[in-house]
Amino acid sequence: MMKYLRHMVVFVQIVESGSISQAAKQLNLSKSVVSQMLSSLEEALDVHLLNRTTRRQVLTPAGQTFFKQCKEIQTLSDQAWQETRESQKKPRGPITISAPHALVDTVVAPAVGRLVASCSHIEPTLVTDDERVNLYEKGIDLAIRVGEMPSSDYRQRKLGSFCEILCASPEYTTKNALSPDIILNQDRTRSDVDYIANIWQGHHVLHRCRHNATQDEITFTIHANRMANTLPAVIALAKAGAGLALIPDFLFAPLQEKRQLVNILPEYTFSSVPVYAIHAFGHQPPALVKSCISVIKEEMAGLSKVSKGVDG
Numbered sequence: 400m401m402k403y404l405r406h407m408v409v410f411v412q413i414v415e416s417g418s419i420s421q422a423a424k425q426l427n428l429s430k431s432v433v434s435q436m437l438s439s440l441e442e443a444l445d446v447h448l449l450n451r452t453t454r455r456q457v458l459t460p461a462g463q464t465f466f467k468q469c470k471e472i473q474t475l476s477d478q479a480w481q482e483t484r485e486s487q488k489k490p491r492g493p494i495t496i497s498a499p500h501a502l503v504d505t506v507v508a509p510a511v512g513r514l515v516a517s518c519s520h521i522e523p524t525l526v527t528d529d530e531r532v533n534l535y536e537k538g539i540d541l542a543i544r545v546g547e548m549p550s551s552d553y554r555q556r557k558l559g560s561f562c563e564i565l566c567a568s569p570e571y572t573t574k575n576a577l578s579p580d581i582i583l584n585q586d587r588t589r590s591d592v593d594y595i596a597n598i599w600q601g602h603h604v605l606h607r608c609r610h611n612a613t614q615d616e617i618t619f620t621i622h623a624n625r626m627a628n629t630l631p632a633v634i635a636l637a638k639a640g641a642g643l644a645l646i647p648d649f650l651f652a653p654l655q656e657k658r659q660l661v662n663i664l665p666e667y668t669f670s671s672v673p674v675y676a677i678h679a680f681g682h683q684p685p686a687l688v689k690s691c692i693s694v695i696k697e698e699m700a701g702l703s704k705v706s707k708g709v710d711g
Contacts, residue, residue, distance in 0.1 A: 593642025
């Protein structure tokens, strides 16, 4: 039956146009092709649909019923076509967005919240997850990820970047007499200071930074002896005086203002960390996905303003 869908469309056009000749003009087909399609349809159905004379055409009883049903199918297909095209113009419907702890409260939630305020038909679900999960298996429409992205079948778009700050609480810094010289010792490996790492970093954390004045690059490793599986937990441990931690500059800035954390290496800048939007919709993502990427990218741009307030 599926191969006769086009024949059914042609049949509807014949009826509505009043003749095979007019239908052929409307469909930009030859009269013989339209006539042949009608004959093929009647042959496949084993029923006569139209009585035709030189002056007029009249639907048979079977043709009247068949026309009504074909028209309903055409109406539904036109509606599906139009609604799908409209969905690409204005974002609407459900969307599931995954993002790491560092960016949910500061970037993703505020950005998506603004979008929902202007487009009330959007139904977002935000999932906080630091792991790089499989989008297909987890039903994720859009993932925000931190760090360089490996090659994959997903579409990637860079949203921005941020730097990180090696910091500790003022109490821990004073108690251990921390200074850049102590951290950047000659052998470039530290195991005599406490370090709080996210589990994915492992126990031996390699750091690269550049001196702001000389631009000399420094590489050093710190052994982590405190671990957590979320960034908020890492920050909470650092604020409590458990040791050093490397955290995003935009999260460090307000904590610095409150004197809860201090920059251990104020004369050095760590390499910037890229942030990407990832989805599995190929070259034509839905309007809702594109809109969410756009507002999140705008929110990311605001992080640079926060970062400028970070100093020693």
